[in-house]
């Protein structure tokens with residue numbers, strides 16, 4: 181009886197000790213300097229050699245790592261939420277993943293959603309954030325290259341062509357180039373029937389906001405990831421308000437034969453009831469060049 | 482019949498370091514229908530000679546033939562049955578599957594294999610355990626399964642390397658009876674041993690080998706005529722040769 | 729043939745009843761079940777991920793079978809002298825090698841068929857659960873990928889037979905086979921890198937290039953048999969390519985077995 185008790189006691193002590201030590205060891209691990217989930221990324225050719233016949237599998241797991249990283253940044257309080265060098269790491273990672281399996285759709289799609297649609301992406305057309313200009317431009321162009329790689333391999337895919345069409349149109353303002361991408365996309369099977377019309381309209385210049393709204397509708401239709409959809413929806417609602425204001429300004433000019441001095445004039449002359457609020461939390465204003473802008477620069481305030 | 486002429490063998494250890502002279506000019510003959518005892522202390526060269534007879538190793542000098550055929554010819558072994566020293570078989574096969582393998586490789590048809598297989602298993606008292614994996618066998622059972630395998634194709638010549646080792650008195654008696662039975666069927670049997678009392682009982686002729694050299698060959702009666710038991714003769718020869726490597 | 733076949737059968741039976749085989753199959757099964765959870769984590773290309781995971785599991789488990797069951801079967805024959813009871817039968821040395829290779833081949837094919845069936849089941853169920861995420865999926869390239877994976881393992885097996893014909897211990901055979909696998913799988917990529925080193929911005933000495941091209945002709949190019957990416961994206965696989973790869977594989981395996989038989993002919997078993 182006492183022997184049985186001794187065994188039981190020993191077992192309890194050992195199990196308790198195990199749990200205690202596990203806790204200690206994992207806690208002390210936090211003291212190690214970590215890379216915050218970002219480990220070194222081997223260049224694609226080297227990764228291809230070391231992943232043997234499991235290129236696809238390694239690509240999957242590296243991509244999971246990219247998703248987990250972005251997922252963890254979502255509840256960071258600071259702004260910008262993701263640091264520039266972290267985006268550079270993400271870019272390198274995505275390049276390696278697409279070297280391992282250049283046909284893999286998700287990294288292109290994911291890259292476009294995060295490398296372009298982020299806090300750095302507003303600089304060029306909204307010079308208020310001049311400091312981000314270089315970073316944004318670099319990420320944007322690298323992302324366009326990445327998507328181009330996907331286009332080269334995924335010859336059946338219209339959506340990547342569409343994405344780069346949008347990038348050229350919206351972020352770089354190169355309508356002709358954008359139109360070419362869209363024409364190409366409209367030739368693919370299963371592509372949206374609206375692409376050809378959109379391409380034709382882009383070739384005509386102008387109508388920037390309206391075209392962007394068209395694009396966004398397409399993108400929302402083809403997107404399932406909730407957080408990305410929300411980004412698009414937010415931009416869509418902001419752009420609809422910009423369009424509303426642009427039309428009001430045009431109306432003002434046709435009635436009064438001059439530019440309004442500020443958006444208040446539109447209300448004062450009863451063209452609109454009130455100035456809509458910016459869903460990003462900024463305030464719309466009329467810039468000196470006659471364009472509608474917002475203090476938020478389309479970045480959540 | 483078995484005939485070896487001037488066999489010589491030196492083992493070279495890997496990396497070319499040590500050399501072991503295992504056989505030196507060994508010649509003897511076993512006529513058909515005879516039971517031949519091959520005696521010698523441990524490390525004398527018995528297994529080496531037997532492995533040469535089975536073409537498992539090649540002699541540096543000399544020639545070995547069985548039934549007038551060079552031992553290097555594989556077809557010859559249709560007529561030869563062999564039980565290795567300390568036999569080890571596959572873990573996950575049963576004795577029955579082992580016998581099937583033996584019969585098939587010897588070109589027997591299934592009916593013949595089944596018939597002879599059951600007979601042999603009964604004879605070595607393994608019928609009840611025939612379907613069990615060899616992994617679960619005791620040393621004696623493995624030895625007996627090996628005997629059945631050696632005999633499955635009804636060979637003319639049977640070569641047994643230390644068939645008695647590791648067996649209890651009952652097992653020894655069974656092996657002895659088997660050898661006598663083979664003799665009565667007119668088979669040629671060569672077996673090696675260092676247990677002399679067993680040998681005395683059933684061999685016609687014997688050879689004594691010490692340190693790789695054949696010391697004596699002859700009919701059992703001749704060997705014993707010099708006086709004493711076989712054990713005395715054996716010890717005398719080992720002494721003359723300068724001692725075995727630990728009997 | 730009448731002595732090759734019985735040897736192949738006992739080799740196969742000894743292998744298929746090995747406990748290690750159950751362990752490997754269990755591992756593969758667990759991975760294939762995990763496949764369900766893992767591929768669900770992806771956003772769009774679920775079908776690709778599911779196929780990738782399933783096929784990689786099959787290949788890897790098959791590799792383990794060759795390395796830890798197959799080589800063990802060869803080595804045990806020599807280490808524990810079970811070869812005595814085989815060679816004391818009317819079996820020539822050459823036939824011993826053929827019989828052993830056929831038995832190992834049977835073992836690889838049988839286990840790969842079972843693993844392949846599990847993999848197909850796992851893809852099937854994931855496809856049922858996420859039918860919209862398999863836009864380009866087709867079964868044909870999946871079958872081809874499994875078939876060619878089996879083939880590359882047979883090639884590796886033939887090499888392990890060759891190694892065991894001259895290696896003194898099973899450990900050396902194992903190491904040589906693993907090295908051949910690693911080289912064979914990466915050689916294609918290494919050669920591509922060496923031919924255009926500017927991809928990494930490095931310089932490669934002419935000696936290295938010679939060394940690599942020597943290895944290229946010596947070791948089997950196992951990456952030729954890897955059709956997993958093709959299966960995952962349902963990319964076209966030209967019949968001509970499959971034909972030449974198959975013939976190449978058969979040629980290489982025959983060469984290895986032939987050399988193994990030659991070496992074995994001279995071997996002694998003291």
Ligand SMILES: Nc1ncnc2c1ncn2[C@@H]1O[C@H](COP(=O)(O)OP(=O)(O)O)[C@@H](O)[C@H]1O
Nearest residue numbers: 492501503521522523524525526527528529998
């Ligand atoms: N593989 C081997 N390598 C080196 N020496 C060996 C080898 N096998 C046997 N020998 C040596 O050869 C001699 C004869 O051995 P063996 O024929 O097995 O003797 P026996 O069977 O009579 O006991 C012994 O001295 C033994 O040490």
Ligand SMILES: [Mg+2]
Nearest residue numbers: 527528529566
């Ligand atoms: Mg011996």
